[in-house]
Amino acid sequence: MSPLSLDLSPDLFPALTEAQADPDGPGAHRPALRFGDRSLTYGELAATASPLAARVAEAGRIAVWATPTLETAVAVVAALLAGVPAVPLNPKSGESELGHIVSDSAPTLVLAAQGTQLPSALAALERLDIDIDTSAPATSLPSPGTSDPETPALIVYTSGTTGPPKGAVIPRRAIATTLDALADAWQWTGDDVLVHGLPLFHVHGLILGILGPLRRGGSVRHLGRFETAGVARELSEGATMLFGVPTMYHRIAETLPDDPALAKALARARLLVSGSAALPVHDHERIAQATGRRVIERYGMTETLMNTSVRADGEPRAGTVGVPLPGVELRLTEEDGTTAVEAYDGETVGEIQVRGPNLFTEYLNRPEATAAAFTEDGWFRTGDMAVRDPDGYVRIVGRKATDLIKSGGYKIGAGEIENALLEHPGVREAAVTGEPDADLGERIVAWIVPADPQSPPTVDELADHVARRLAPHKRPRVVHHLDALPRNDMGKIMKRALTHD
Template structure:
């Protein structure tokens, strides 16, 4: 029952102490020290402490960070809401989670789906002590000791196979994941993190905001991702950058004409990509221009983080590293119970995980919760992977959409996509399977060419893949597109491709 944020607890107890003066959060030109965050979040925590469950209008602002911290101080589960969600999805989430009220920044226009909820505007007190004398001030109330299993957040999944489900994430999962990442990444209170991710999901909110606060460090949020912002912050003392593949792709594209960006990235201690696979081509372009390699990690809403390339490990492109401390990971056969022992880089199995990083349940969905776990407590991720001889995990796709059974082989779409992107004539690529009378399924490539007027031919692409992987992994059909359909996190929506 330890504090999630020791530095914040220290600032509450001693408003004139060292911790209180440390930088905590910065969004653009607005910032809060730990003392200011304590003075802002503690009154809000007291106000919502009896609410039961609260919704947070999760814009990429200081107010969202303060709201979630206040909820965690109060021990009240917070439900982050994506401001880009449609009315139907928001209506479902509000009905399912039944929050007592919604927290929002003053001036935010909330949609009709939230009209029935009482609203509390978030009062961010910047420079709250500026007009006070320098004498010793009375300490604030010490946050109550809260049980590790107490729900902290209810984060709704993307709902690719139905309405979004609310994953109930306990305080235990947040603390153990962030501490495991601290071990893997050598993450300390001296680190300053830069990111421009949304704040309604695990990557942007838990890793990107709560992570620095747990370490006693600071975060600089860009508001909206721009390479100029990355350059500015990494040149101004920031040490870490979190991003998704779309962001790193933009960085890779900009590097040849932006020496200041290259220099700034070279100064970073750690560049981390997640939420989807970063193409090998972008890995190599960034490494060549900066001398720094991007590392990848693997997690999901229900499990938080499972694996990562370690800061002291080999930053190998195309892998998500090794299991984090405390996380058990296994690959299983199609029956979902028979464990695969192979570490050969070829044998594909479903990833299952077990450990303190897991969620407790899907809210109001005991059937879905039971189906997500094996009888002995392993969570079925639905992700397919292989393991290299040294234990590094390489994800090859989703079981539902990316496992292609062709000619008696089990093939992961992800490795074919990486191979296709290595072709100089390919800007983006996605791979799916479709029924084939002879093969069972045939491999289909969806290509965004680098030059729409001169796209590489289907035969050229098939030979390219066969040379790099194996003949049975070559695409049999190629479609050319102007862009791939993606969601807010940059993940390719393959179900939309399959219905084009």
């Protein structure tokens, strides 16, 4: 692992500063952002974002209507240049959720693309339209309002699965250290061209997918919405990296047998990265077989940004999220939350706890929730359960609240059973939960979307299949057949919605 130098200066985007200093230099003409047929060079981005930054510099806190557009990227860059915290808003959020976020974060402005119709929950906010005018005279890039790396940069709201969404306050320090650690792990440079179609209201699509290329001085091509044809086109035309979530890679895996152009394009990529949820091993193998390229996974959260990743110079092992990133400490703990799990045996399950410069500062206006999220010695309780292989690779087996099943005296992670079920030819999608059992404590329940609804696999067939691959105590005792699994905007399965009447 190479040594890592973390830049904690207030300048998050050195390439923008360089382009501003020399508007006729080669750096100013390098591509920065492209959304469909609209694009900005670094010089144009500086000329567009700098006057907007000057306009919001005294705003205190701003909201950004985070559509997958050039305007959203410019707005967030402008806020970061001004040193003003930005609150990305999910355009698919309902009125009550938006109302909660606006009330909680109290922005003074909402930035949106011209012509965008905003919901009534934002009606009380002053609106500032984002004007992409590359012909405007260039102005100097503002210095951030503070040089303190602890200054809030973004307030990103969690999904709110256990109550109203909480605003995670992400400082400039966390953004810089995470992106620099990923540059080390992925050998990410200014020569890389990233393609993705992720939403821009969360960590994956916005921080990694937009701010990551800009910090490196490289470029990003956003698809607007994910399509395999767009992936093939951009990777065939010079893009070097692809970021996606498991549902996207599943669509790629399904399309590959009938699309040789897609297979050829993926084979040209330097790096294929999946995150936000576990990528099933079955999809890993189908993509690798068709393209010769293996998808690598990384692991992060809104509160921690990125914690681990398979390295570009490491072994791309399906089913793992690699090793801790430079600067990140990671440990597994027993149920008491303090006793460390020392085993590196690929079997002993513990809760992941992390600490390091990648962590958020607090939950906005929620001191009790912030205190509860950390141990007394500063470790963040992720709520994710994992095992560690002998070489330190981390394998996540599920969430503590929904994916840790205690059955017959064993602690079982739902994730490994889901992967085993997906290897059955009769299973298209799978989720695993636990339910009370008088004898076992909890019994394992499988929720299956069958490949052929007219001939779904039976509970005995699936139980035998899992028992052969894992162990008899990990076999499902109950199977429910569904038309589709409930998922959120990021493609994560919403297990709390899996109920059997």
